[in-house]
Amino acid sequence: MKSAPFSYVRPESLADALGVLESSAGGARVLAGGQSLVPMLQMRLMQVDTLIDINRLPGLDDVRADGPETVFGPLVRHTMLESLPLVSERLPLLQSAIRYVGDPQIRNRGTIGGSLAQADPTGEIPLACLALDAVVVAQSVSGSRRIAIGDLLVGSYATALEPEEMITEVRVPPAAHHFAFLERNRKHNDFAVINVAIVGCRDSDGRWSSLRIALGGVNDRPVLAVEAASLLEGTMLEEEAVAEAAQLALEVVDPPSDIRASAEYRRHLVPIYVRRALTKLRDDHERPDV
Amino acid sequence: MSDRISVTLVVNGREYRRDVEPRMHLADFLRQELGLTGTHIGCEQGVCGNCTVLVAGKAVKSCLMFAPQAEGLEVTTVESLAGFDEELHPLQEAFKDAHALQCGYCTPGFLMAISALAAEGRRPTRDELRQELSGVICRCTGYENILTAAERYLSKQRVSEGVDGWGI
């Protein structure tokens, strides 16, 4: 399967790239890792007039600390994320999640910006970023704006980005120290049937606060089980409370039926995985609170 | 025909320049423009990994890169392991000894994926190898002998502490 023809440009600056996006009037796409985009082009599920290769734009693959916030350029590759000490220290949830993204070759090329722009409802990066309450900076020739992850991911493979906008930063606030990540697949490296990412703070008495429970694969985008999280606020994550919260999580899901699982089965899995993730969160004492 | 673009890159240590349609992927470029048919195409969907080569030392699926993306980069293919008149590379010998190939179609993909591990000084356990090599699919062997060959080969390579930079 060969892609339909397109023009290829490799701008030398971000401004040039944004200029091409603007002038293409919706006919251009940004090419970052390409691990999702290229198959779609080759299967002719998508056609573009112009492909804008941003892989050589300087500075877009930086990871830096901006005070307590961690800022990622859009071109940070998954394998980079997997091994950076800064990420291990501040955002270990991301590293757990990354291990489920594709396979090693895909992780060598895939990027954080690309994953968010792809908005795969089962995607590990969108899910983890939702749990971490990340914000993206989107730029166009007209300027830039911040979009909270929850506002960015609007539907299945759909974002709030305008055609002339490009993600230029992913900004992650300081995360609660404890986390748990679970994912279920039909086979290794496959899209998730369901995944769960949880972060939370635990005080010296074992009471939990600031919990965020994010679910993927069970709606047209990753979702937060807000009620479930607030039910657990201040608790010790006792078994009964966890079970109740796990049931509450069902309220935010609307799972699809597809080749990987039926909606009925996904519904069955939701409280189980939320319960297991919360249990893991509670019982995993590796990282002490600061 | 759509516009062609000039692509210059280094493959197995030698520089090449060709004019191609930008939509030609790197695997087709290697095979058709350079005659390096050792890299095989199994799906063009980025799943089977048979097309795995090294780009700037990292294992990538060459069907998922358009040729112009490789401009100025170093690409390493299976042909780099042993010259025509040279003995088989120790990794290739390990495959032969372990009967780690049957039809041979996926084999270059595995050889390059394992080469990447060796270059990074990695020595995964057998279980870890199952994960590390899960990005190349074989339909003939059931993987057992491939894992054995990889284990044996990597156990003889130097182990390194860290991983270097990210030149792509």
Place this chain on the structure above:
Amino acid sequence: MAGVFEAEATEIDVQKGTIGVSVARKEDDRLLRGAGRFGDDVQPGHCLHLAVARCPFPHARIASIDVTQAAALDGVEDILLGSDVVSGSDPISVLRPVPDAPSLNFFAMATDVALFEGHPVASVVAVSRHIAEDAVALIEVDYEPLEHVFDVESAMDPRSPVLHPQVLQSNLLARNRTGAGDPEAKLAGADVVVEDRFVVNRVSGLPMETRVIVAEWQPGARELTVRHSTQVPHLVRKQLAESLRLDDGAVQVLATDVGGGFGLKLGIYPEDVLACLHAMRTGRPVKWVEDRIEFFRATTHARESLHRVRLGARSDGHIIAMTDVYDIDLGGYNSPMGSPQLTSVMFTGPYRINDARTERNVILTNKAPVGAYRGYGQPESCFVREVLVDRLARRLGADRIELRAQNMVRPEDMPWKSTSGATYDSGDYEACLRIAAEAIGYEEHIRRGRGPRSDGRYVGVGLASFVERTGYESSKFLANRRSRFGAHEGVVVRANRTGGVDVYNGVSTFGVGSETSFAQVVADVMSIDFDLVRVHLGDTAASPLNTGGFASRTLIASAGALRRAAEELRDKILRIGAFVLDAEVGDVMISGDAVCMRDDPERSVPLAEVHDRAIINQGMPPGEEPGLEASAQFEPAGAAYGYGTAAALVSVDPETGDYDVERFVVAHDCGNPVNPMLLDGQVVGGLAQGYGQAVMEELRYDEETGQLINGTMMDYFMPTAADLPEFELHHTYVPSPVTPFGIRGVGEVGTVPGAATLANAICDALADFGVEINRLPLTPELVWKQIQAARARGHRPDSDARVDEDRQGTDGERHEAT
């Protein structure tokens, strides 16, 4: 485990590169260097590239096709429509007909009506594949979708459209019955009958290399040269000659290195005819490389069937009768190798049953045509039979090992004729059963007793015993079924002037190691160095007429031909050598690269010299014919039957239906091994495919649209290295009395027992839950559903059989299990 019998096999000589030695493969050097010659590696000058426009609907009338824009595209050289194809070619012949089935006239392109998603409706050749696909995108086809036939049950509904009304009144292509005795009466009188309706999944063999053809036509000579990724070059030649209305002699097929076949590359497909037609029309080489989207829609699918099986026994465990009425979902056409035939032949497996019958209904639907896939129906019959045998054991409260052992055909019963007419040659089935049971730790498992493990999982052990037919009974057997190929093989062995021998055989190189195993046979028979034997495969111009690589027959049939030819050549070499050494023939032998005196090996003449004398006919013994080559044909006396037992240990999480396959063992007999290392490779490879089908693979069609839901590599779940367990192999070596060297075929055996073994292990683990399984694949969701279903029937994990109403949801929601 040591062999049990002596057979009439030749002496087995343990030298490097002879029979029984795990010598490294000759194929490997070029394949490891990336210097193999696969179809797409063939790049002739001025080559045109083919792309095919395909119907996206399962069933549609083609109202009109407009190719104006496509033809005008720069770089497009030729376009074919259905009318061109029907006037310019004949239908694709069926090589292995379905008994009693009329011919369905499968032309290489649809004309008025398309019968499956993927059915070719137009084809384009252009200067690049890219442009050919651009042109296909410009072809405007006006389809009128028709009501589609979704599955075998709706196909038999009288209200459904008849897909081939010119030759059939319904969608039943044929009904075949096989069997003996009076199973219905025996079942009626049985103490216990276990029965079920089984659904076997539609899967794809999925070789890593898709199909490829490169066709070149010489206009003056009117000769066609084809390079083909195929397992059967001579059969391809025959079918192309027929479809293109050429003499056999005008067609040469050279098999390229084949990147996996598994039964999917047996015979020709529409695209092969189209590529040749374009080559004949343009006078330029034409190449078609199938892409993976096409592959899922145009290359044959496999195995889908619906089985209604009954198994009857006495209360002492003696199985007295079995029946299976099964429906094969054939798809829109009968492909060259058609529907699997061995489900019926191997139905009773290793058991001594004298009353059994199968009724096989081959039914047409609007899906991609089904063809052969490794195992060819045996995985299906093993699944339905072995699952019911375990159920029988549970019903009787009998031990599953003892129940099998008591019913198995014994070595002293052999040769034993089954109800299907298959004659089992030799074997000790119980020995493999016991080995597998021991290896999996069956006794400890029984002793451990029921109930969850400390991690909450339930552990189960499952077994499946099987017999597998390898090779063919005889050409008479094939003739009865009007097969268009024989059971024999032919080889030419030719001495060369370097002192080596060249072996020519028409099978191709597709992973089984024929270049190596053939050389081992020749080296063994002639006592010549393995390195001096070079095997040339897959060229119809260079090799005698040949059948091809399938049905686990290659080595069996070829070994016999190789032995005959090699013996003839050896004898002539010895005569010439004796003449040169001025000795008696009985006093000389071949040793590596020379003919030498038996009692004084220093006195020798190099083979190179012996060969040269014969080739130029100088210095030859009086009365000896010039030349030094031999050809031979060989048909085995019968089919050899491989056999064994597989066992698995699984742990199941009843909350989700997840299970881990913690151990998987197979105890297997393939007779005398020619190359033990290659043999294990074949078994493990087959086990991996069987595992994939059992656990995760399926091709699923949408009932409403009739289209394939998951026709991409992302959505068809094939195991990666991280998805498979380690397969532990144990061997016994009972020679077959009906084959050369006592070998049994081994190419397919791995695919046979996996589904049955795992289904039985899961049912064992969840026996207290009352779980039964009757469909594939064994997804966690299926296991979970079966737990729910069992609950609804009143089963609980503890001994209390009450239905707990509080726990049942009304809207499909399930509460957590305790």
